[in-house]
Amino acid sequence: MxxxxxxxxxxxxxxxxxxxxxxxxxxxxxxxxxxxxxxxxxxxxxxxxxxxxxxxxxxxxxxxxxxxxxxxxxxxxxxxxxxxxxxxxxxxxxxxxxxxxxxxxxxxxxxxxxxxxxxxxxxxxxxxxxxxxxxxxxxxxxxxxxxxxxxxxxxxxxxxxxxxxxxxxxxxxxxxxxxxxxxxxxxxxxxxxxxxxxxxxxxxxxxxxxxxxxxxxxxxxxxxxxxxxxxxxxxxxxxxxxxxRYLDSWNAQRREKAAVYGEFLSRVPGVAVPKELPLAKGVWNQYTIRLTGPESAPNPSGNFRDSVRAKLQECGIGSMVYYPLPLHLQPVYNSLGYVAGQLPAAEQVCREVLSLPMFPELSRDQQERAIYGLKDCLAPGDRIR
The missing domain is CATH 3.40.640.10 (Type I PLP-dependent aspartate aminotransferase-like (Major domain))
Incomplete structure (x- = not known):
């Protein structure tokens, strides 16, 4: 496969x-x-x-x-x-x-x-x-x-x-x-x-x-x-x-893929799908979910998101992490004086985000493999209705 x-x-x-x-x-x-x-x-x-x-x-x-x-x-x-x-x-x-x-x-x-x-x-x-x-x-x-x-x-x-x-x-x-x-x-x-x-x-x-x-x-x-x-x-x-000349068509295909992801993944426990504001028309350079498992809590002892990503990789499903560490906690900005916990939403998201396959030519079969592969990692045996 x-x-x-x-x-x-x-x-x-x-x-x-x-x-x-x-x-x-x-x-x-x-x-x-x-x-x-x-x-x-x-x-x-x-x-x-x-x-x-x-x-x-x-x-x-x-x-x-x-x-x-x-x-x-x-x-x-x-x-x-x-x-x-x-x-x-x-x-x-x-x-x-x-x-x-x-x-x-x-x-x-x-x-x-x-x-x-x-x-x-x-x-x-x-x-x-x-x-x-x-x-x-x-x-x-x-x-x-x-x-x-x-x-x-x-x-x-x-x-x-x-x-x-x-x-x-x-x-x-x-x-x-x-x-x-x-x-x-x-x-x-x-x-x-x-x-x-x-x-x-x-x-x-x-x-x-x-x-x-x-x-x-x-x-x-x-x-x-x-x-x-x-x-x-x-x-x-x-x-x-x-x-x-092709950009609008490609972006429309990205929106179609995003709609499919949202429809199915919104029903998977442990997955938070991205929110699009009512007045916005996005172009989905990435389709990025949050994995809200037990180890995504502050100061996690493990790495829930990374373990899920590794399981997906074993199944041949690629993914990316954008971004694992927020900018205010990057070593280069130590001199600015920010501390862990100061910008909690960004810090939490960095522990949870996972970007799924997203490009205009992504086939329905490929996308379903990604969806069901993720579902099996999080809720084996459950059906997506």
């Missing part, structure tokens, strides 16, 4: 490989590998898709966050509020520009920052809020932007996992001051290598980010600031342009 992988990019390539190969060959023959019409075309297409005036292609989603922070003049002495339950880059980039990340606990149902706790974290040093639409599920941007506006704070949306997701029919990346996207291969819109973009409706911010990503030069060999080398190359841009 074939294994069920957590992700299989080869099946996507099989679908569009001929288109990609032809486009790549055209770029290779042109000699225009950095910048050029392919990059400009993708930036225009992506800006139109997100619903903004400007898209700035760059080397990675990490660089997009740094460019956004720098364009907003955030640096030493400033604070930026974000979530402790996310990939390290969300906080790392804040530290990289000399600012201080401030972590707000999460809603364990959505895995996103708990907006009810946001305002209490704002100080006179706060300059921006960086919400992360984790696993492709939008945070409540209505309430978040109301708070940001009331306190005159910038909003940088970390959309690394949420391309195509919507809040009240508006795509994420178009709601805050700047949206930051990753095109890492595992993302819903993934390149064949690294890539990223920042989106905005502010032409001045876009111009600053374009200057910064080209070593800070305002015109060739004339430099206004210390910048960096962060360019989206033409090969990745042309591949992304092709994949963008």
């Amino acid at each position: 074939n294994n069920v992988p957590p992700l299989d990019l080869s099946r996507q390539y099989a679908q569009i490989g001929e288109e990609i190969a032809a486009a790549v060959q055209k770029i290779l023959a042109s000699g225009a590998y950095i910048g050029g019409p392919a990059v400009k075309t993708f930036e225009q297409e992506f800006a139109s898709y997100i619903g903004v005036s400007d898209c700035v292609g760059c080397n990675s989603g990490t660089d997009a966050l740094i460019l956004a922070l720098r364009a907003l003049k955030i640096g030493p002495g400033d604070e930026v509020i974000t979530t402790p339950f996310t990939f390290f880059a969300s906080a790392e980039t804040i530290s990289a520009v000399g600012a201080t990340p401030v972590f707000v606990d999460i809603d364990a149902g959505t895995f996103n920052m708990d907006v009810d706790r946001l305002e209490a974290a704002i100080t006179e040093k706060t300059k921006a809020i960086m919400p992360v639409h984790i696993f492709g599920q939008p945070i409540d941007m209505t309430r978040l932007t109301e708070i940001a506006t009331r306190h005159n704070l910038a909003v940088i949306e970390d959309c690394a996992q949420s391309v195509g997701a919507q809040w009240q029919s508006q795509k994420v990346g178009s709601i805050g001051h700047i949206g930051c996207f990753s095109f890492y291969p595992t993302k819903n819109l993934g390149a064949c290598g690294d890539g990223g973009a920042a989106t905005t409706n502010d032409p001045a911010l876009a111009a600053t980010m374009r200057m910064l990503k080209e070593h800070g030069q305002s015109s060739r060999y004339f430099y206004e600031e210390i910048g960096c080398n962060s360019r989206l190359d033409a090969l990745q841009a042309v591949i992304l342009s092709i994949k963008l």
Whole structure:
């Protein structure tokens, strides 16, 4: 019996490989590998898709966050509020520009920052809020932007996992001051290598980010600031342009898989399925459940989630853990003074989360194997009705 992988990019390539190969060959023959019409075309297409005036292609989603922070003049002495339950880059980039990340606990149902706790974290040093639409599920941007506006704070949306997701029919990346996207291969819109973009409706911010990503030069060999080398190359841009045409269809397939998972797993004891807010339309970069077994309690003596994952692996069912340790308890942030128990929801979730196989081409047979395999690990002999 074939294994069920957590992700299989080869099946996507099989679908569009001929288109990609032809486009790549055209770029290779042109000699225009950095910048050029392919990059400009993708930036225009992506800006139109997100619903903004400007898209700035760059080397990675990490660089997009740094460019956004720098364009907003955030640096030493400033604070930026974000979530402790996310990939390290969300906080790392804040530290990289000399600012201080401030972590707000999460809603364990959505895995996103708990907006009810946001305002209490704002100080006179706060300059921006960086919400992360984790696993492709939008945070409540209505309430978040109301708070940001009331306190005159910038909003940088970390959309690394949420391309195509919507809040009240508006795509994420178009709601805050700047949206930051990753095109890492595992993302819903993934390149064949690294890539990223920042989106905005502010032409001045876009111009600053374009200057910064080209070593800070305002015109060739004339430099206004210390910048960096962060360019989206033409090969990745042309591949992304092709994949963008399929993105809505792929995201719809992900939503179908998520609905199947939710229907069956919501009836399995010991499983908490993710919550989607009523005004959100997620894109399910990951389908992440919580295993609420006895050893997921605070200070567990064992590792219930990891034991279940090992059993699944023995059955040929792949899974992933995003993320095993919240950012506020990472060794690199010891100096910030956070202690265990301070952000309890994030800490609890990190002990419980398990991401199940999720990709558009996941077959019904593969998905049922994952569902029934998990059920057998947790409640052997019970039937899912």
